[in-house]
Amino acid sequence: MDIEVELKDRMGSDLSVVNAARVSFGKTHETLTEGDSGTLYESGIQFTSKVTKGEQIKDYDTVKIQISTSYVSDSLLGYEYEYSYTFSFYMSEISSLPLKFEMRLTSEAKSPGAQLYSIDLKYSANAK
Numbered sequence: 001m002d003i004e005v006e007l008k009d010r011m012g013s014d015l016s017v018v019n020a021a022r023v024s025f026g027k028t029h030e031t032l033t034e035g036d037s038g039t040l041y042e043s044g045i046q047f048t049s050k051v052t053k054g055e056q057i058k059d060y061d062t063v064k065i066q067i068s069t070s071y072v073s074d075s076l077l078g079y080e081y082e083y084s085y086t087f088s089f090y091m092s093e094i095s096s097l098p099l100k101f102e103m104r105l106t107s108e109a110k111s112p113g114a115q116l117y118s119i120d121l122k123y124s125a126n127a128k
Contacts, residue, residue, distance in 0.1 A: 034063060045069055054090045057099040057126065062090040078112030099127045 037050040047069045054062030070084035083106065090100035103123045109116040 045071075055100075057090060057092070060092040060094055060099065062092045062099055065089045065091060079110065081107075081109045083107040095127070097127065101125050 034051055034053055037048070040047045040049065047067055049065065049067045052064045052066070054064040056062070066086060066088045068084070068086040071082060073079075073081040084104075086102075086104045088100075088102040089098040092099050101124070103121075105121040106119060108118040
């Protein structure tokens with residue numbers, strides 16, 4: 001079985017994500033800076049971003065770009081729903097791709113007197 005993969009388009013760099021959050025404040029940058037943060041609204045969903053000191057990966061210093069969103073529903077007849085997504089990218093000057101990627105998804109739903117489901121999913125990958 002052969003699988004063929006072709007890049008059709010790209011959404012921009014990691015810096016473009018942070019700059020998109022800065023547009024409303026009129027403060028875009030050419031480089032990522034530790035301490036950068038912002039808020040981006042896409043399709044009615046609020047995403048927050050922040051840049052912090054990362055960790056050493058393969059002897060390279062990194063910055064950690066964290067993008068997150070969450071939602072808690074109003075209670076309707078005792079039913080409640082909530083979720084939270086967090087994506088972390090560990091970036092270095094040696095590559096335009098992250099040296100490490102982490103994702104966490106938590107979600108749960110409750111009915112009156114019972115929990116319908118609860119999810120806590122974590123995923124992490126390192127570049128080779």
